[in-house]
Amino acid sequence: xxxxxxxxxxxxxxxxxxxxxxxxxxxxxxxxxxxxxxxxxxxxxxxxxxxxxxxxxxxxxxxxxxxxxxxxxxxxxxxxxxxxxxxxxxxxxxxxxxxxxxxxxxxxxxxxxxxxxxxxxxxxxx
Numbered sequence: 221x222x223x224x225x226x227x228x229x230x231x232x233x234x235x236x237x238x239x240x241x242x243x244x245x246x247x248x249x250x251x252x253x254x255x256x257x258x259x260x261x262x263x264x265x266x267x268x269x270x271x272x273x274x275x276x277x278x279x280x281x282x283x284x285x286x287x288x289x290x291x292x293x294x295x296x297x298x299x300x301x302x303x304x305x306x307x308x309x310x311x312x313x314x315x316x317x318x319x320x321x322x323x324x325x326x327x328x329x330x331x332x333x334x335x336x337x338x339x340x341x342x343x344x345x346x
Contacts, residue, residue: 233333234280237273237295240330243323244269244302247315257314261305268301272330289341296334303327 248266251257272295279291306324309315 233330233337234273234276237276237330240323240326241270241273243326247320247323250319251309251314254314261309265302265305265309268298268305271295271298272302276334285341285345289338289345292334292338292341296331296338299327299331299334303331 244265248262248269251262251265252259275291275295275298279288279295282288282291303324306320306327310317310320310324
């Protein structure tokens, strides 16, 4: 993948966020089959969890550094929201710790990575 200045960037973030989205989709499929789980809760998780990677992909095709920061900032916000829904699902014991802990950890890691990238890009602009 190319950076904004044409240099090669080594990042697995687009692929990693795509894998995260796949896990979210599978979790939502599981939740839809589970009795007593609100469809609204499932859809909130689905929307935010799949939006993380979609915004990273858009950021990869950004037209400027400001556009890149904007897309990655949206992705970071969506990741934080996803983490909220995952924690809620865990804390209300809708899904067992074994089934959900890894995906919660991944959402935390993705949020940390995105936050770091955004901070570095903003500092670079100054």
